[in-house]
Amino acid sequence: MRFVKVILASALAALTLPLAAQQNLPLTPPVSTERSPADPARSTVPVTAPEDRAGGGVPLEAGDLNAFLDGMIPYAISAGDIAGGVVVVVKDGQILTQRGYGFADVKARKPVDPQRTLFRPGSVSKLFTWTAVMQQVEQGKLDLDADVNRYLDFKIPAYQGKPITLRQIMKHTAGFEEQAKGIISLKPENTQPYEAILKQWVPERVFAPGSTPAYSNYATSLAAYIVQRVSGEPFDDYLDRNIFQPLGMVNSSFRQPLPPRLRPMMAEGYSVGSGKPKGFEYVGPAPAGSLSATGEDMGRFMIAHLQGGALGGNRILQPQTAQLMHRGATTRAIPALNGMELGFYESDINGREVISHAGDTIAFHSTLHLFPGEGVGMFASFNSSGRNGAVGALRTALFQRFADRYFPGPKDTRRVDPETAKQHAKMMVGVYSNSRGARSSFLHITGFLGQVKVGVGPDGDLVLPIANGLNGQPRRWVETQPFVWRDLDSHERLAAVVEDGKVVRFSISSIAPFMVFDPTPWYKRSTLLMPLLLASIAALFLTALVWLSAALIRRRYGATLALEGKELKVYRLSKIAAILTLLTLLGWTFVVGVLLDDTDNLNASIDPILWTMQILSLVVFFGGLAAMLLNLWTVWRGKRRWPAKVWSVVLVLAAGLVLWLALAFNLIGFSVNY
Secondary structure (H helix, E strand, O other): OHHHHHHHHHHHHHHOOOOOOOOOOOOOOOEEOOOOOOOHHHOOOOOOOOOOOOOOOOOOOHHHHHHHHHHHHHHHHHHOOOOEEEEEEEEOOEEEEEEEEEEEEOOOOEEOOOOOOEEOOHHHHHHHHHHHHHHHHHOOOOOOOOEHHHHOOOOOOOEOOEOOEHHHHHOOOOOEOOOOOOOEEOOHHHOOOHHHHHHHOOOOEOOOOOOOOEOOHHHHHHHHHHHHHHHOOOHHHHHHHHHHHHHOOOOEEOOOOOOOOOHHHEOOOEOOOOOOEOOOOEEOOHHHOOOEEEHHHHHHHHHHHHOOOEEOOEEOOOHHHHHHHHHOOOEOOOOOOOOEOOOOEEOOEOOEOOEEEEEEOOOOEEEEEEEHHHOEEEEEEEOEOOHHHHHHHHHHHHHHHHHHHHOOOOOOOOOOOHHHHHHHHHHHOEEEEEOOOOOOOOOHHHHHHOOEEEEEOOOOOEEOOOOOOOOOOOOOEEEEEOOEEEEOOOOOEEEEEEEOOEEEEEEEOOOOOOEOEEEOOHHHOHHHHHHHHHHHHHHHHHHHHHHHHHHHHHHHHOOOOOOOHHHHHHHHHHHHHHHHHHHHHHHHHHHHHHHHHOHHHOOHHHHHHHHHHHHHHHHHHHHHHHHHHHHHHHHHHOOOOHHHHHHHHHHHHHHHHHHHHHHHOOOOOOOOOO
16 A cells, blocks of 8 residues: 555656755855946946835945855855855946856866856746747737737637637737646657647647636647747747847857857756756747846846846847836736736735746746836746756745845735634635646646645644645645735745635645636545545456466366355456456556656657557456456356346446546546647
């Protein structure tokens, strides 16, 4: 039984990319570089410093900021076994500081240089794609609210008669399920052009357009393809000419592989800094995450957005367009939490407006935050996940401590009365599913394994087993307003939508703009199905084990089975069905585990195995239930004793449960798109 639990949990564990503990890296001094004022390509236009609205913070000046960063980052990356990182802060139209930490290449002891080292910002790349979309909106070539099929040479099917729009795509409310095939690979031969990925398979629409945030790389690539079509030039060329060149981002590219000039500048990527480098990562849906850029170049992009789309006399957006992207079209799936702008998402903190985007490849992990009211931006990127995913906590701590130091705000001391708080916590208890996930393919099984179970602690407090605090422990939630909770030790908030006295949706502030959790239907809840599945596996395993053991014993002592004719055939058929069902489940566990363990496996090379597993599941699971039903009929019509009759019922229930799970989570299907 314990072995079965471990096997079933392996697929879920792979989702979080657990990293083995490794030896720490030595501390290295930061590399800080300054821009040459004489370089016209690097000039900026200062803007008037906004008034500090709240006051009370430490003045944001280069000297104090460098001391703050140098006191935090080197220790954090060493303790977390993170190879290196870069941090860039801009203020009032200038790069205030740009700091490199650790190593771009650990073996060669090559330090990170914010002017010369390229990082992969992952989904921060989307901000460039959205900027390109808005450029075409300015030119009148795109309408944010038109059916996207107007601009395509293939069709996106409607959902219940409703098309999708670019506005919905930019807000991640187009309603697409997750697409994983071809997402990232270290082998260029496994990567298709993003246009081919778009046309090969359109992910199923699982939500009504505009209704539910569900993050989508596919939708972002679709937007880039639309820009490519209406502009009349390849998307990479478009970005070079319309964003990188005007901003002087001479060390940036979306191209894969990188242009020869930039390749020596690319940082190595690692799981842990003390491990082996992974090599260059090829992003399949390239416009959603293929950017390579230096920290300095990212500083220039931030300045342009903070200055209404202009830098050094060059303009990439009109001020009103930049304003629309930043804070002119906010939508919130959960009103009390952060919402989604046009491409950016809110990360408000201390009463300050903040718009952001984070990004992750397998090796690189980045964040970009803009404080529009303060004229300040911060970009940070690291080239490894670190021990136990340490980079996640580091990114969060960096942003929150930066904001608390330079832009503090009053503490939220509101509290809901204890009895009401306990009642509301009880209303939250249940099983929930993430809006982002596969629905029509076999990877839907990861949604089953990853369901969120919300409970109540012994003191009536809310217990949520996701998004643990910086200490790795569950957060301490206190209710500050009805159905709005705050973590006592951070700025994280949780809120729920309640209709007719029932919780119908919840999320936490850091992901609410693009992911929410909705109640899982009872017939798909892991709290119900997982114990039944484990019991079913145990019953099938015992059936097979007892049959094989009894056969060996009879053979050893020359005994015979007291069955003959049809009864004997059905008896043997039920045992064979049990064994085949177990082997098929084990096969799926292995296949899903292999796919999630290494993104290089998410390509067409494994298609024959997927076809085999799906066809095998169809035959074995339906055939297994039929065999168990026939066995039930035969046993109950015959003269078998009551243990055999009871066990025949158990086997029918076990085979039926396995078949239901296979149907509900798409282990039976006729497609290798996922």
